[in-house]
Amino acid sequence: MKGMTEEQAMKYLQDTLFVVGGKWKLPILRAVHSGNYRFRDIQRGVPSITTRVLSKELKHLEENKLIIRTVYHTPLAIEYKMSKYTESLLPVITTMILWGKNHRKKIREK
Numbered sequence: 001m002k003g004m005t006e007e008q009a010m011k012y013l014q015d016t017l018f019v020v021g022g023k024w025k026l027p028i029l030r031a032v033h034s035g036n037y038r039f040r041d042i043q044r045g046v047p048s049i050t051t052r053v054l055s056k057e058l059k060h061l062e063e064n065k066l067i068i069r070t071v072y073h074t075p076l077a078i079e080y081k082m083s084k085y086t087e088s089l090l091p092v093i094t095t096m097i098l099w100g101k102n103h104r105k106k107i108r109e110k
Contacts (some may be wrong), residue, residue, distance in 0.1 A: 024054070028054070037082075066085065
């Protein structure tokens with residue numbers, strides 16, 4: 001990459017994978033982006049995720065400033081929303097979805 005060493009580029013790539021890597025983080029972000037703001041709605045929007053894993057991943061996304069957790073006291077409710085910072089990640093997620101679609105076609109070719 002222009003303006004950085006290979007070592008720096010690799011470190012930034014590893015940082016990115018640490019924050020959004022894994023099986024669940026991007027699907028969670030996608031579910032929240034689609035309008036699922038409450039815990040159970042997010043869980044329904046991400047098939048097969050367990051309550052424990054969703055809770056852990058939401059905390060990790062909040063720590064990395066991708067999700068904002070808001071507690072409402074009357075009535076008691078907790079909502080999760082994407083931060084403004086996360087908007088910079090949306091084009092990357094869209095590109096990854098398209099790449100995945102094309103990859104499925106490619107591996108089906110004989």
